[in-house]
Amino acid sequence: MIFIFFRALKSFAQHCRHPRKDQGSQTNIMSPPDDPKAFPRPTRPLTSIGTKIVPPFLVYSAAHLILKIIFDRIMPRKMKSLSTRDAIYVPEKILSSVNGLHLAVVSILIVFIRPTYDESTITPYPDGVDDLMASLCGYSIYDMITMWAQKEDHYSLWIHHVVNVIGSVFLMRYRITSFYPMLFSFTEISVLFNNILWYVDIFLGRNTVAYGRFLLLRAIAFPATRLWVGPYALYRAINAPGDSLEAWKQVPPFVTFLTIMNVTLISAANAGWSWAMIKIYYRWAKKGKAKKK
Numbered sequence: 001m002i003f004i005f006f007r008a009l010k011s012f013a014q015h016c017r018h019p020r021k022d023q024g025s026q027t028n029i030m031s032p033p034d035d036p037k038a039f040p041r042p043t044r045p046l047t048s049i050g051t052k053i054v055p056p057f058l059v060y061s062a063a064h065l066i067l068k069i070i071f072d073r074i075m076p077r078k079m080k081s082l083s084t085r086d087a088i089y090v091p092e093k094i095l096s097s098v099n100g101l102h103l104a105v106v107s108i109l110i111v112f113i114r115p116t117y118d119e120s121t122i123t124p125y126p127d128g129v130d131d132l133m134a135s136l137c138g139y140s141i142y143d144m145i146t147m148w149a150q151k152e153d154h155y156s157l158w159i160h161h162v163v164n165v166i167g168s169v170f171l172m173r174y175r176i177t178s179f180y181p182m183l184f185s186f187t188e189i190s191v192l193f194n195n196i197l198w199y200v201d202i203f204l205g206r207n208t209v210a211y212g213r214f215l216l217l218r219a220i221a222f223p224a225t226r227l228w229v230g231p232y233a234l235y236r237a238i239n240a241p242g243d244s245l246e247a248w249k250q251v252p253p254f255v256t257f258l259t260i261m262n263v264t265l266i267s268a269a270n271a272g273w274s275w276a277m278i279k280i281y282y283r284w285a286k287k288g289k290a291k292k293k
Contacts, residue, residue, distance in 0.1 A: 056138030
């Protein structure tokens with residue numbers, strides 16, 4: 001891996017000193033290079049990335065405020081009885097579900113239905129990636145603001161959101177290795193089960209049949225949608241015809257590092273969260289059996 005980093009760094013430095021003339025003539029910074037295997041690709045300006053991130057951030061923030069007003073009017077007594085953290089969660093969980101469903105649907109379409117990455121996980125940059133990553137980045141920034149207001153979220157969620165923001169920005173800027181964030185976007189479908197369970201807990205209570213069923217469903221959904229993604233990403237990286245060692249050597253080293261970091265950290269988080277959901281259900285079921293006795 002160190003050898004790959006240094007070779008890629010040398011290649012990147014040589015390109016910066018002697019840029020290709022044909023790239024300098026490109027007027028559309030987001031248009032693909034003539035040679036799809038050419039590295040490094042023309043980068044997207046950070047200002048352009050910022051303009052794509054701001055709209056979804058504003059939409060999620062405005063939607064949160066609108067939903068809060070609606071819930072305050074529909075169920076004023078219930079909202080006032082909730083803690084500050086839970087009152088923030090009521091609209092946030094809806095937007096979290098929207099974000100998770102959006103990511104999962106686009107991931108399934110691009111990664112599993114279309115033959116986008118059949119030849120390589122490095123070079124393809126399909127339509128829709130920019131919009132999806134901008135939406136994810138905008139949502140993550142919005143959600144970190146709600147997390148800061150709550151002051152009780154686990155540190156793993158902060159790491160997850162920070163990795164999302166950094167990874168999204170670098171992906172939109174360098175437009176390579178998009179397979180990995182697109183694949184991992186599928187795992188966000190599991191937040192739907194977590195959010196539904198939270199609403200069941202708040203509005204129906206834990207001593208209900210619905211709570212036990214959704215607790216079991218979440219314990220199944222998390223490992224079913226998250227545990228296999230990391231190993232599958234490694235399998236695809238090894239077996240993709242276009243992902244030779246020479247191809248990886250041409251990727252800028254910091255992009256390779258970020259790709260490895262993102263896959264490793266998110267895979268570890270997926271394993272930790274899956275195990276946590278299983279343990280929570282096991283403890284709940286154990287307590288239920290003890291009460292029956």
